[in-house]
Amino acid sequence: MTTPEPQSPSPQSPEPVSRDRAYRSPAGIAGGVLVLALALWLGIDALVVGEEDTRWKALAALLFLVPLVAAYTVRPAVFAGDDRLRVRNPFRVIVLPWAEVATFRSAYSNEVVTESGEKYQLWAIPVSLRGRKRAARQEDRRAAGGGGRRRGGVLGGYGQFGGRGGGAGSAAAEAEGPVRAETDKVMDELRELLETRRDAEASKGGGVTVRWAYEIVVPVAVGAVALAVLLGVG
Known part of the structure; x- marks a missing residue:
């Protein structure tokens, strides 16, 4: 998304835009x-x-x-x-x-x-209410130990290597934070950018x-x- x-780069400035x-x-x-x-x-x-x-x-x-x-x-x-x-x-x-x-x-x-x-x-x-519900279901499955859907994984992207339960897959999922809908992730990015740039x-x-x-x-x-x-x- x-x-x-x-x-347009400025011809007077060699710095990357x-x-x-x-x-x-x-x-x-x-x-x-x-x-x-x-x-x-x-x-x-x-x-x-x-x-x-x-x-x-x-x-x-x-x-x-x-x-x-x-x-x-x-x-x-x-x-x-x-x-x-x-x-x-x-x-x-x-x-x-x-x-x-x-x-x-x-x-x-x-x-x-x-x-x-x-x-x-x-x-x-x-806002996608359907996407929020889907993310909530994935978060519930991950919290229950079933592994969450991860983009780019094999076998449909469920957890690491499509597996279930603990191990490295669960640790990676925990590091990623809670599952969020795509548009909510975008809003989080905008909030982070706002906090970074508002005082510049x-x-x-x-x-x-x-x-x-x-x-x-x-x-x-x-x-x-x-x-x-x-x-x-x-």
């Missing part, structure tokens, strides 16, 4: 690509073989649906750098210097809370900025109005 995002950590939802992207492919297939088919009235409705529907679906599935991302946190939500981009971040909150959604009390949802890091001098410049994504808002609004007019006219 984490991929490095390279920043740190890379932002980028967080996205693979499931959301996969679902969005499938929906977009279906919408484009149906829309293009209507544009090619449909009557004139149908073609205009299909064009308006595509103008409305394609950016809307992309906004909620492909677009969301969270970029965590050394100096700031950049949250790209469906219709807004929020930039928060680490000094302005008070905490990260996880309940039914993951949120970043500023020092002034403002809350911004992290669309790219959705470079993290104190500027305040929280919020920018509307007009490249998404404008076509969605135009498409919605056009579709409503065409449907109303009949």
